[in-house]
Amino acid sequence: MNTPPSPAEGLPGPEQATAEDVAARVVAAAVWAPSVHNTQPWWFSARGQQISLYADASRQLMVADPGGREMMMSCGAALFTARLALRSLGYIPDTFVLPDPARRSLVARVSWQRRADPTDYEQQMFRWVRQRRTHRGGFAPLPLAPELLTVLQHGAQRDGALLRIITGEGRRAALAAVVETAERAMRLDSAYVQELARWVSPPGSTRADGMPDTAYPAHPERTDPYFPGRDYAHGRGWGLPSFSFGVASRSAGVVCLLTTAGDRPEDWVNAGQALQRALLTSATCGVAAALHSQPLELPWLREYIRAHWSDGTYPQLLLRLGTVVQAAVSVRRPPGSVLFPGGGEPPGAGHE
Ligand SMILES: Cc1cc2nc3c(=O)[nH]c(=O)nc-3n(C[C@H](O)[C@H](O)[C@H](O)COP(=O)(O)O)c2cc1C
Secondary structure, X not given: OOOOOOOOOOOOOOOOOOHHHHHHHXXXXXXXXXXXXXXXXXXXXXXXOXXXXXXXXXXXXXXXXXXXXXXXXXXXXXXXXHHHHHHHOOEEEEEEEOOOOOOOOEEEEEEXXXXXXXXXXXXXXXXXXXXXXXXXXXXXOOXXXXXXXXHHHHHHHHOOOEEEEEOOHHHHHHHHHHHHHHHHHHHOXXXXXXXXXXXXXXXXXXXXXXXXXXXXXXXXXXXXXXXXXXXXXXXXXXXXXXXOOOOOOEEOOEEEEEEEOOOOHHHHHHHHHHHHHHHHHHHHOOOEEEXXXXXXXXXXXXHHHHHHHOOOOEEEEEEEEEOOOOOOOOOOOOHHHOEXXXXXXXXXXXXX
């Protein structure tokens, strides 16, 4: 991976920045957070030195995510990115998660008054906000530094989550089989298939959300053990050409489960924050992540994973980490289309 450009290039430097400039920079970074099927289920309202982050329920996956868990995780990832952007500007964010019980779509309020220089770690993470990509496939058969895994685990704890490394060939293979079971079940369920299809764009599309054909391989690689990816192409031949001709299967990488002690909306937001911290920390070390939420969208398989791999904590996402050359390209809606200055809101947002 090369040194990435700053997510907020072209905007005024922190010294001359007004509150509006700061909000614009923060949202310009936050939109690059990962989200399920790239639904980008968020919008932002800015007033003075405060940004409110809202979940956009019109973008929720009503089949795969009827409870809004993945939507709130996606918003949590955007929240972490917004906080990190403030740190990169030398502000200390004051964050209130789910501050208004009467307005459940209000995920967080973040304000900034106090200043402190960003640390090297924060600056390094911030440089990867825009460049980081979700990987879909196998990894080089190289071990990861044990120190990185320790740092990732401590980072998850800071955000109120747990990152459990799944070791032992038998346990890894069994978890892979659960992912495969989920993927098969979803491919046979027309409601899941139709919902996924609504978030996949044909080649050449100018759509700024969902899954472009530049984000996934046309011929999914087999990993060992086999963790199948989502069926974005659905037999249409869309996707990136393969880079691993002649290789029967590649390493599945280090398999991890991101879990939380509870399973309330605040736990989902925390899991999303922990996810983005883990992804950006990994990226600073040249490590990419593949994500699997298929079994966690089926309550019976989620419960099975909770009982057998999570010590009773609630599994929120399965990650595979490893080194790989990435070619994927993703898309985002322009920050201006999701940021409402002066305390504004999108039409119809007041109704819950
Ligand atoms: C809660 C959540 C669940 C996700 N589940 C999957 C998944 O099952 N398979 C997958 O390939 N990517 C998954 N992703 C990654 C998104 O598809 C990805 O973040 C989005 O397409 C944007 O691309 P980018 O991460 O490369 O910027 C998930 C992301 C989130 C936040």
